[in-house]
Amino acid sequence: MLRSPYIQSIFIAFVAVRRNLSRGFTLIELLVVISVIAILASMLLPALSKAKGAAHKAYCINNQRQLNIAWLLYAEDHGKLVPNGYVESATLGLQRPWVSGGTHVERFMHTNSQLLTNPSYSAFAQGGYVGSANTYKCPADRRPTFFQGVNYRGVRSYSLNAFFGWVFPGAVNYGAGYHAYAKPSQLAGMKASDVFTFIDVNSDSICYSGFITKMGTSEQFFHIPGAHHNGRGAAAFVDGHVETLKWKDQRTITNKTILHFEASEGNPDLKWLQAHAAERESPLRPAGEN
Numbered sequence: 001m002l003r004s005p006y007i008q009s010i011f012i013a014f015v016a017v018r019r020n021l022s023r024g025f026t027l028i029e030l031l032v033v034i035s036v037i038a039i040l041a042s043m044l045l046p047a048l049s050k051a052k053g054a055a056h057k058a059y060c061i062n063n064q065r066q067l068n069i070a071w072l073l074y075a076e077d078h079g080k081l082v083p084n085g086y087v088e089s090a091t092l093g094l095q096r097p098w099v100s101g102g103t104h105v106e107r108f109m110h111t112n113s114q115l116l117t118n119p120s121y122s123a124f125a126q127g128g129y130v131g132s133a134n135t136y137k138c139p140a141d142r143r144p145t146f147f148q149g150v151n152y153r154g155v156r157s158y159s160l161n162a163f164f165g166w167v168f169p170g171a172v173n174y175g176a177g178y179h180a181y182a183k184p185s186q187l188a189g190m191k192a193s194d195v196f197t198f199i200d201v202n203s204d205s206i207c208y209s210g211f212i213t214k215m216g217t218s219e220q221f222f223h224i225p226g227a228h229h230n231g232r233g234a235a236a237f238v239d240g241h242v243e244t245l246k247w248k249d250q251r252t253i254t255n256k257t258i259l260h261f262e263a264s265e266g267n268p269d270l271k272w273l274q275a276h277a278a279e280r281e282s283p284l285r286p287a288g289e290n
């Protein structure tokens with residue numbers, strides 16, 4: 001029972017304080033009061049940290065919902081074409097990245113919120129779809145990224161499924177035979193509720209703006225999803241819903257520093273990503289056809 005020790009502790013503290021307000025405290029009495037406060041704190045802290053975790057999760061889900069709405073609005077305003085998920089470019093040009101990013105050795109690309117909020121670097125900022133840099137950061141993503149002897153905190157926690165508007169030659173290597181969607185309506189054999197758009201990403205796997213999944217029979221992660229919420233991540237889907245994802249394998253819920261091509265044989269989480277990133281191209285429905 002939570003209630004009775006609470007009430008007892010408060011009562012003891014109250015009596016001690018009341019009795020001693022006029023004549024001062026003895027050392028023993030002070031120790032009693034301090035230990036009562038310590039007991040109360042130890043009872044409250046787990047409840048507080050649980051509440052904090054739930055608040056972080058709700059905030060993250062809300063962030064991804066906003067990003068997904070921005071993504072759909074952008075497509076509505078641009079002839080149904082989605083902004084590009086993976087672009088090796090720091091400027092908008094014709095490539096329309098939702099936000100810009102950089103390689104893992106360009107630290108300023110990860111600590112500079114201008115890449116998210118400056119219209120020169122972000123299609124979402126240019127169209128006024130997302131105004132605040134906070135929308136791009138999961139509050140539970142606290143782990144600093146270690147780079148060249150220095151820890152730093154990145155400004156972005158989410159990437160966009162690279163199969164949407166993929167402008168990167170690597171698509172041939174990682175996603176050969178799979179759709180690179182230009183429009184949300186191009187999903188042919190998959191339901192909109194089954195294909196993810198934005199996803200919580202492991203802080204080491206934030207680089208350019210997209211989340212790449214190596215497809216087919218590959219047993220390697222290219223990018224690793226985030227597990228910031230007590231072993232869970234969160235992702236948005238084409239139909240607009242956002243859900244938390246319970247990762248099953250400890251190699252997904254990792255704190256080790258990882259770049260690309262991380263072998264993870266038989267990892268069910270990798271299989272989940274492959275099944276929810278894109279679908280095989282059908283000979284009856286070539287990529288790019290609406």
Ligand SMILES: [Zn+2]
Pocket residue numbers: 057060061138139140141200228229233234
């Ligand atoms: Zn999150």
Ligand SMILES: [Zn+2]
Pocket residue numbers: 104205206207208259260
């Ligand atoms: Zn990378």
